[in-house]
Amino acid sequence: MIKLASPHISDHAIEKVGEILRSGNLVQGEYVRAFETQLEEYLKIDHVVVVSSGTAALHLSMVALGIGPGDEVIVPAFTFPATANAVALVGAKPVFVDINLDDFCINPALIDAAITPMTKAIMPVHEFGQSADMDPILEIARKHELFVIEDAACALGTEFQGKKAGTLGDLGCFSFHPRKAITTGEGGVVATNDSGLARKISALRNHGMENNMRKIDFPYAGFNYRMTEFQAVLGIYQLRDLEKFIDQRTMQAKAYDDMFIEAEWISTPKIFPDRRHVYQTYHLIVERNYSRDNIIKTLKKKGIETNIGAYFVPATKYYSENSSFLGTLFKNSKQSFLNGIALPVGTHLSAMDIKKIANKLISCAE
Ligand SMILES: *Cc1c(COP(=O)(O)O)cnc(C)c1O
Numbered sequence: 622m623i624k625l626a627s628p629h630i631s632d633h634a635i636e637k638v639g640e641i642l643r644s645g646n647l648v649q650g651e652y653v654r655a656f657e658t659q660l661e662e663y664l665k666i667d668h669v670v671v672v673s674s675g676t677a678a679l680h681l682s683m684v685a686l687g688i689g690p691g692d693e694v695i696v697p698a699f700t701f702p703a704t705a706n707a708v709a710l711v712g713a714k715p716v717f718v719d720i721n722l723d724d725f726c727i728n729p730a731l732i733d734a735a736i737t738p739m740t741k742a743i744m745p746v747h748e749f750g751q752s753a754d755m756d757p758i759l760e761i762a763r764k765h766e767l768f769v770i771e772d773a774a775c776a777l778g779t780e781f782q783g784k785k786a787g788t789l790g791d792l793g794c795f796s797f798h799p800r801k802a803i804t805t806g807e808g809g810v811v812a813t814n815d816s817g818l819a820r821k822i823s824a825l826r827n828h829g830m831e832n833n834m835r836k837i838d839f840p841y842a843g844f845n846y847r848m849t850e851f852q853a854v855l856g857i858y859q860l861r862d863l864e865k866f867i868d869q870r871t872m873q874a875k876a877y878d879d880m881f882i883e884a885e886w887i888s889t890p891k892i893f894p895d896r897r898h899v900y901q902t903y904h905l906i907v908e909r910n911y912s913r914d915n916i917i918k919t920l921k922k923k924g925i926e927t928n929i930g931a932y933f934v935p936a937t938k939y940y941s942e943n944s945s946f947l948g949t950l951f952k953n954s955k956q957s958f959l960n961g962i963a964l965p966v967g968t969h970l971s972a973m974d975i976k977k978i979a980n981k982l983i984s985c986a987e
Contacts, residue, residue, distance in 0.1 A: 623978065625926045627969035628804045628910065629866070634858035641851045649827075652853040657810075664812050666788045668819030671810045672826050673855065675774040675796025677846040679707035679744075682770045682792045685821045688713050694742040694770075698935050699954035700746045704772045705934050708744070716740070717935045719951045723891040725810045725904060725931070725961075726753035728953070737796050742768035747776035748931060749963075750802070750870075750901035751890065755781045755789050762790075770794065774809075777802055778867050780897035787812050790838055792822075797852075797867040801860035802866050802901055803854035870900040870966045873975050877903055877964060878977035886911060886986055902963045904930040906956070907926035913960055916985050923981050926965065933958035 641652070653671055660669040672678050679890075688694060688869040690712035696705050698717040705715040718735050721728045725748040732743060743762055753771075762769045769790030773779065777795050779786035787793025792815075795801075797808030813824050821841070824831045829843025874890070881887045886908040890898065907913060913929070920927050932939055955987050964978055 623925045623965055623974055624969060625928050625963065625965045626800050626967050628799045629862070629968040630804075630855065631692075631858060631862070634855050637854050637858065638851045639853055646850060648847060648849050650822045650850045652850045652857065653848055655847075656853040656856045656860070659857060660812070661808060663860060664785045664788050664793075666785075666812045667792075667814045668816060669810055669812050670819060670822045670826060670846045671808065671846055671856070672846040673809065674846075675794060675798060675809040676703045676707065677826075677844070678794035678811045679703060679770070679772060679842070680710055680796055680797070681822050681825050681846060682811060683707050683711040683713065684825055685818055686768050686770070686791070688741050691739060693737060693739040694741060695732060695735050695743045696934075697746050697748070697954070698951040699725060699933055699957045700748060700772070700931050701774070702934050702937055702939075703774070704744060704746055706938060709939075709943070713741070714739075715940070717944075717949070717951065717954075719949075720953050720957065721747070721754070722888075722906070722953045722957065724751050724753065724893070724896075725749055725957055726751065727758070729754050729757035729761065732758065736761075736765055736767075740765065740767060741914065742770055743769045744772055745790075746774075747779050749890070749904045750775045750779055750899035752776065752779050752781040752786045752896045752898075755786075759789065768792070774798075775801060776899065778863055778897070778899045782895050788814070792813060792818065797856060797859075800901075802870070802899060803856070803863050803913075805848065805856040805859070808848050808852050808856060821898040824854055857964035866968060867899045869968055870903075871898075873966050873970065874898070874900045874903050876972065876975045877905075880976070880983070881905070884986065886985050887982070900966055902930055903966045904961055904963050906960050907962060909956075909960060911960070911986070913962055916962060916982070919985050920978075920981055925978050925981055926961045930942055930957065930961040930963040
């Protein structure tokens with residue numbers, strides 16, 4: 622079976638994880654801080670707080686910004702449900718906006734109409750490792766004095782006009798789940814240039830605790846969203862390989878693009894000259910009269926694992942019962958969900974595998 626994704630963890634990293642496990646210093650030591658410093662350098666940002674998951678990063682962002690009951694946050698209708706869940710979990714209302722079909726990210730032209738006096742923030746998602754169109758989003762946010770929280774869970778290394786995704790808004794959230802380009806098992810990070818927010822998030826991650834000149838106090842009701850030392854050291858080794866992983870994914874994406882040129886029923890991901898796509902997921906759209914589910918089943922029989930790319934969140938059970946979006950069509954989000962397929966990419970695949978996957982998919986049309 623060719624797997625959709627499979628993390629690549631070096632023997633070196635495994636050795637180092639073992640060393641930490643044997644040392645007994647499992648939490649709150651030097652490796653979490655070292656991982657943070659390296660991420661700050663990589664992202665070219667002032668502050669980074671590593672946490673236990675991408676969802677924890679999103680949740681902490683909401684809490685740190687004081688978003689809660691009575692507030693609204695604008696989110697794309699096509700994403701992983703964790704984006705909207707972070708908003709719902711603090712008692713605020715996610716307001717769904719449709720996406721563009723060319724980047725699978727929120728359509729900035731539709732944001733203005735979704736803004737109400739209750740709107741507090743816009744949460745664009747850099748879906749599949751492609752950057753959202755950030756210029757108009759930041760412009761709208763400035764105009765209406767809204768926060769921008771980037772869900773960059775899939776987008777470590779993604780760039781918009783030469784700047785790293787996740788560093789353009791007030792807060793950027795990343796994930797280190799095994800499906801992402803680098804992994805710590807479970808893990809996440811919040812990035813920001815705001816030292817006040819960084820301090821608050823750092824306290825909220827650790828029971829709300831602050832340590833001022835050795836005087837410990839608890840100014841917030843916090844969580845335990847800490848990352849362990851052995852996860853952080855794994856992250857340090859993974860980060861060293863990140864650019865290599867991205868280069869390989871980019872080559873694989875190019876190979877898929879080339880192989881699908883003749884297949885008119887397949888739309889491949891668009892390349893924008895001012896954005897860097899890291900292909901956390903290679904997501905394509907098949908024409909309406911092809912059943913995505915049948916294609917996934919057929920490929921599985923041929924030994925290839927593929928998957929749904931992301932979800933049409935307003936139609937999931939929770940949001941269809943707990944939010945009103947009647948009257949909005951979300952045409953592109955629906956189509957991306959119903960006709961979207963994620964193909965395998967990653968270090969576990971050879972050039973031959975990519976050819977085989979592409980050929981088997983093309984033969985689904987026959
Ligand atoms: C993976 C993902 C998340 C959640 O990250 P976890 O680390 O699994 O909690 C959130 N948003 C998006 C867009 C994701 O792809």
